[in-house]
Amino acid sequence: MVAPLAPDDPTSLGAFRLTGRLGEGGQGVVYLGHDAAGEPVAVKVIKTGLDPAVRTRLARELDAMRSVAPFCTARVLTAEVDRSEPYIVSEYVDGPSLQQRVSDGGPLRGGELERLAVGTATALTAIHAAGIVHRDFKPGNVLLGPDGPRVVDFGIARQGESDTITAGPIGTPAYLAPEQIAGSPASAASDVFAWGATVVFAATGHRAFGGDSVAAVLHKIMTIDPDVTGVPAPLRATVGRCLAKDPASRPTARDLLLGLVGSAPDPLVAGVAAADGSVRGEPDVDRTRPRQPVGQPVAHLANVPDAMPAGPRDGAGVSEPLGTEPSGGRRGRRIGLIAAVAALVVAVSVAAAFLLPRLFTTSDPGGSPGSTTPAGAQGTPAATTTQDPTTPGDDPTDSGYGTDPAEEPDDGGTGATVPAAFAGTWRGHITPTPAGLTGEYDVEIELEAGEDKGTWKEPANSCEGTLSLTEAADSVLTFDLVDAGQCVPGTVRLERKGGALTYRWNDALGALEYNGDLAKAG
Incomplete structure (x- = not known):
């Protein structure tokens, strides 16, 4: 459907007279235009601005585009790439x-x-x-x-x-x-x-x-x-x-x-x-x-x-x-x-x-x-994801959106348990790396001496998961975060420094991590 031109739209570009709007998107506007003989054309005006390198590439690609078979595409007729708002003129497809x-x-x-x-x-x-x-x-x-x-x-x-x-x-x-x-x-x-x-x-x-x-x-x-x-x-x-x-x-x-x-x-x-x-x-x-x-x-x-x-x-x-x-x-x-x-x-x-x-x-x-x-994934294998039950208009029994719930890994047969120095309830604030990538959140961890599991909570998002101990050293414990409900599994590393714990979480691919310091509650 052709819409009328907006008040600030051009009425002509080069040799082409513009008579309406065919659509608008993130990059610019496509107009219905007509050449000197009255034949309809589509004129795309790129309004996002292009730096010199991209303009050069655009010109190069336009040359290549002219070689594409026109019977299955909209043939490029001409273009102006040196303007503040470049435009491309192509064949108009009536449909x-x-x-x-x-x-x-x-x-x-x-x-x-x-x-x-x-x-x-x-x-x-x-x-x-x-x-x-x-x-x-x-x-x-x-x-x-x-x-x-x-x-x-x-x-x-x-x-x-x-x-x-x-x-x-x-x-x-x-x-x-x-x-x-x-x-x-x-x-x-x-x-x-x-x-x-x-x-x-x-x-x-x-x-x-x-x-x-x-x-x-x-x-x-x-x-x-x-x-x-x-x-x-x-x-x-x-x-x-x-x-x-x-x-x-x-x-x-x-x-x-x-x-x-x-x-x-x-x-x-x-x-x-x-x-x-x-x-x-x-x-x-x-x-x-x-x-x-x-x-x-x-x-x-x-x-x-x-x-x-x-x-x-x-x-x-x-x-x-x-x-x-x-x-x-x-x-x-x-x-x-x-x-x-x-x-x-x-x-x-x-x-x-x-x-x-x-x-x-x-x-x-x-x-x-x-x-x-x-690329090789870092961290522990990620848990299989669970089905999003709120997808509107989709039948979860037919869509294949869900998979089996994640199985909780064991401690790898190491027999490692939580040392007494790590026991207790720990709370703190965690921030993402790179900074600003996602939000900052508070977490809470509960560990019991002699156990190989603990609990992990993120109260603001109503998330709670299980920490399964995989490695233990004198001052460092490493856990798999599993059964995290609406939160994402990953690897949690806790290191004792004085009376506090430094916290690091990584996703399964190593693409993102969270860091923070946890203080013992009570």
Whole structure:
């Protein structure tokens, strides 16, 4: 739907007359324009501002974008990148976005769904063949034109991205791949993940990982299997491979397309090529072994937004904001909310963004955007997450959102017990490292001499867990924090210093820690 121009909107840009608004997102506004011959065009004005390096990259990517096959994308006609507000002019696609179509008319069925799947896989194949990563593939960036689906808004350099793209993920939360959430750059493999999530939405009308809040969705992407209930059987296995946690297990876009039309490649070779972000040539044979999937919560505490913004249904491929600023309330930290917030601590285009240490490290010295291998996790193995019982509109018996409760580890057979010097009730204030990453909280620990377990409480969030002793030295005790209810498991280290205890908590991945001093009560 075309909206009228706002009072402060331009009425022309270069040779193009602007007549209405097609949509608005986190990066800028898309206008309906007309060229000198009266033909309609889409004009995207980037209002976030771009530094010189990003402008140079934008110009380079625009050259590459012109080589992408136009029958499955919106062809780039021209662009001006040297203005204070750069703009890009592309072919106008007269049709709703997939987001609009499903929201207004329900899921796609039969041949309509199959055409969407094949058409968008074809578009990704063409985009990747041009050496471009989409970075923000989602239903809002798929337009349903009269001649079939078109993929738009691909490959646009964003403010904050350098050539190494270390600043964090670009994309809408429900369609981010696990490695992006963990801080690795967008790649061809992450585009394929987003394709799988988009097809789930098209086929079912719901997101593959729910939609109750940004933090909960990101946590589910990192730790649980997608809900593919309702995806037709012929597509279900293909979608499942695309939504693999490990980017090396996903097919390339080309191999995805071949599979959809009935000629599937070797899955291991396909997966490695996708993880590399490569679109041509043979994969490195040494790297064809499947990797460990991402599956551990990565955060301890945070305030989180109450709801994921739906974003504009623009029909013109406008990038929506990543999410709202974290705000409000200490309503108790459900594991699903908390764990994903640290996953969200990467630099994104909103004030709520933070930088999180990468879960994956680059294995290609040349810096290939998708060449990743898992980094070793620090600390103890994280407990399996529990189901979020409050997800609206989802049937927990069908969604696969829940897993078996965590089993409490024992003391490893060491026979270690709590020394008398550590016995008692200890209270103190803990702060996160890096500073400001999440909130600060009070904790309370109760230990009894001669026992191998204790209790851990965080009163402000109504959390209580069990401390299971794993190592004991003269002045240092190390515990696994388990059965933590709405709080996140991890490793707690207590060291006696004088009459106090120094406290350190780490999540299972070593991405976040909390420190503080505890004083003995009474």
